[in-house]
Amino acid sequence: MTAEDPHPPLPDAASLPDAASPEGVPSPEGAPLLDGLTDVAGIRVGHARVAGAGALSGTTVVLAPGGGAVAAVDVRGGGPGTRETDALDPRNLVQRVDAVVLTGGSAYGLDAASGVMAWLEEQGRGVRVGAGPTQVVPVVPAAALFDLGRGGDWRARPDASTGRAAVEAAAASGPGAPVAEGSVGAGTGAVAGQLKGGIGTASVRLASGVTVAALVAVNAAGSVLDPRTGVLFGEYGAGEPPAHPSAGTHAAAVGRLAREREAAEAAGGGVPPFNTTIAVVATDADLVRAQAQKLAGTAHDGMARAVRPVHLLTDGDTVFALATGRVRVPPENPVAVNEILAAGADVLARAIVKAVRAARTVQGPGGTFLAYTDLYGEGPEGGGEA
Numbered sequence: 001m002t003a004e005d006p007h008p009p010l011p012d013a014a015s016l017p018d019a020a021s022p023e024g025v026p027s028p029e030g031a032p033l034l035d036g037l038t039d040v041a042g043i044r045v046g047h048a049r050v051a052g053a054g055a056l057s058g059t060t061v062v063l064a065p066g067g068g069a070v071a072a073v074d075v076r077g078g079g080p081g082t083r084e085t086d087a088l089d090p091r092n093l094v095q096r097v098d099a100v101v102l103t104g105g106s107a108y109g110l111d112a113a114s115g116v117m118a119w120l121e122e123q124g125r126g127v128r129v130g131a132g133p134t135q136v137v138p139v140v141p142a143a144a145l146f147d148l149g150r151g152g153d154w155r156a157r158p159d160a161s162t163g164r165a166a167v168e169a170a171a172a173s174g175p176g177a178p179v180a181e182g183s184v185g186a187g188t189g190a191v192a193g194q195l196k197g198g199i200g201t202a203s204v205r206l207a208s209g210v211t212v213a214a215l216v217a218v219n220a221a222g223s224v225l226d227p228r229t230g231v232l233f234g235e236y237g238a239g240e241p242p243a244h245p246s247a248g249t250h251a252a253a254v255g256r257l258a259r260e261r262e263a264a265e266a267a268g269g270g271v272p273p274f275n276t277t278i279a280v281v282a283t284d285a286d287l288v289r290a291q292a293q294k295l296a297g298t299a300h301d302g303m304a305r306a307v308r309p310v311h312l313l314t315d316g317d318t319v320f321a322l323a324t325g326r327v328r329v330p331p332e333n334p335v336a337v338n339e340i341l342a343a344g345a346d347v348l349a350r351a352i353v354k355a356v357r358a359a360r361t362v363q364g365p366g367g368t369f370l371a372y373t374d375l376y377g378e379g380p381e382g383g384g385e386a
Helices: 106-122 160-172 247-266 289-306 334-358 372-376
Strands: 043-051 058-063 069-075 082-083 099-103 141-146 199-207 211-218 278-285 318-327 362-364 367-369
Touching: 043 160, 058 160, 058 211, 069 289, 082 106, 099 160, 099 199, 099 278, 106 141, 106 160, 141 199, 141 334, 160 199, 160 372, 199 334, 211 334, 247 372, 278 289, 289 334, 334 362, 334 372
Parallel strands: 099 141, 278 318
Antiparallel strands: 043 058, 058 099, 069 318, 082 141, 199 211, 211 278, 362 367
16 A cells, blocks of 8 residues: 555445435444543544542543544634644545544643553554555644643653543444543543533434534633523524523522632632634544534534634634544435534534533632532533542
């Protein structure tokens, strides 16, 4: 195999189940959705946390199925920390990637991708550049969020060993395994406005049989909370009308947040306004690279619904898209692709809600970060870490 053919070929489109045909629709006896990124068959997720006192950071790895996945990226924030995103430009050589890294640690944390790259090399996965089975160069796109010092130790951040631990955890997980949410992996030290952020994931199976899912590390400079009502922004317009907290509960929550903010400011601390929400949206549709890039772009609409304001100069908001190509989308039917694009925005907005609801309060030398559920109680999507 030559460098012009970076991965083994995926099945020919003619052999794939058709998203517009009955054969493309899973049978009622099929496994129910877990409402997570691993509902896209072949996708695996692993988390790792930085060890030690004063550490509040980690890494999440999304591992593609064998042969890789068509990949794209859309960066909207003004202060991104990324790696290998230029390789995903549809004009460039790399057609598919084997893993995507979401990590804490700001630009320092991008070193986690080196550990993932080393593991993939050992597996012989990557762009083949020689005759030997491990003569490959894995392309590992990555994005980092800012969580430096939130555990108290500025230098406690992910490195290559954290990335290796996360990809090994992904590889060791079973097919379709549940994805841990909340203060895990890249979401360990994440903060959403003044609330504790974290990892969230969601999925949907369209009537066509195509599955679309998202995983997000919510670490926003903007707010996820409607200050008028206490409702999470991402819950507006998502199916049933959101349940509004009582006026008394909301007033108490606002008061507690104000006291924590005043205490942090008096101590000379507080949360620096450097954040970033980073995500992966995946589908089993056989999208071409340009369509995958459009999916990454429209998924940002879901981020904008759930975080206000968004895409600021101090954010590095980035969305990767992966398409595994297991279900054929008729190229003559743009409506089929439109449904996938719309679903990407919907699942990302819902994943952000789930991340905030799954987070738990953190108190330590780096500060106190209050969780939404500790302020408002469990809601329809409540729940802690898996």
